[in-house]
Amino acid sequence: MEFDAARLLSDYGYLAVFLGSILEGETILILAGFAAHQGYLSFPLVAGVAFCGGAMGDQVFFFLGRRYGKAMFDRFPKLRPHVATVDRLILRFHSAVIVMVRFMYGLRVAGPVIIGASGVAPWRFIAFNVLGAAIWALAIGGAGYVFGHAMGWIFEDMKRYEYVAMAALVAAGAAYAVWRRIRARKRH
Numbered sequence: 001m002e003f004d005a006a007r008l009l010s011d012y013g014y015l016a017v018f019l020g021s022i023l024e025g026e027t028i029l030i031l032a033g034f035a036a037h038q039g040y041l042s043f044p045l046v047a048g049v050a051f052c053g054g055a056m057g058d059q060v061f062f063f064l065g066r067r068y069g070k071a072m073f074d075r076f077p078k079l080r081p082h083v084a085t086v087d088r089l090i091l092r093f094h095s096a097v098i099v100m101v102r103f104m105y106g107l108r109v110a111g112p113v114i115i116g117a118s119g120v121a122p123w124r125f126i127a128f129n130v131l132g133a134a135i136w137a138l139a140i141g142g143a144g145y146v147f148g149h150a151m152g153w154i155f156e157d158m159k160r161y162e163y164v165a166m167a168a169l170v171a172a173g174a175a176y177a178v179w180r181r182i183r184a185r186k187r188h
Helices: 005-022 026-038 043-075 077-093 095-103 110-117 122-187
Strands: none
Touching (some): 005 026, 026 043, 026 122, 077 110, 095 110
């Protein structure tokens, strides 16, 4: 049985993007953007699937926080420092926090739970969560796509200069060998 990575990626790539986007899916989304640049996936579909997974996941976490927030914070005390931070930010910046929480390290899942427990109105969270999910899907997926484009330039240029690079490495190796030999002779 032969392993076909391209086939596996095209068959299950969108499912991986969706499931990864529900949780902390930045790595999967960057890789999917790169795969879209390589032609294995469609970038509009990658962004759309990531948007749906990200928005749905955060909605679920928001409503879990709304219903079970206090019990969750008691059960997972490591969330308490995040609760204070997000509560302080929510009081000051309201909507911007809802949009940007998915970009804050360590708060991708905990953030919506804490926002849900903070008493933010569901309609407000839904509206700004959808906006944040759209920005996130396009920005992170786009970063992977642009990375693929940049890698293409780099590797194309590398082919042009590989003989020069190889000669420079050989020259550097020879110079290092000569330097070590001279140094060894001075010691004796």
